[in-house]
Amino acid sequence: MTKELLLLCCDTDAIIKIIARDWPLLEDEERRELCLEEIYELLAQSAMEPDDFALLNNEAKAQFELDVDMALITIDFDDLEKIIFADKGSEAYFWSLIGDKNDKKNKKIFTALFG
DSSP states (O other), rough: OHHHHHHSOHHHHHHHHHHHHHHGGTSHHHHHHHHHHHHHHHHHHHOOTTTGGSSHHHHHHHHHHHHHHHHHEEEEEEEEHHHSSSSSSHHHHHHHOOOOOOOOHHHHHHHHHHO
């Protein structure tokens, strides 16, 4: 399992909604971490299990879950930026929830998140 695979099977709109909901608070580093943790939970739930997952023994299932967890912790806002702004539709949806991208506060938060 890799972070690329996790991000491929994710619900981009759901990630955008989580970020947008917390947007005014994301200047705070601790709040950004909490937001990422919530996104990790979403990504873990949407991780595609192998076709034979039900047939795997408990050890193999635990290893898969560990692999997912290890891939999750490598995901950061830079990775999320790539999927959010990969197409005009997602980008437009993002800004429709956030507001004016030229607003000073929005620019400051955007820079804090996405560098």
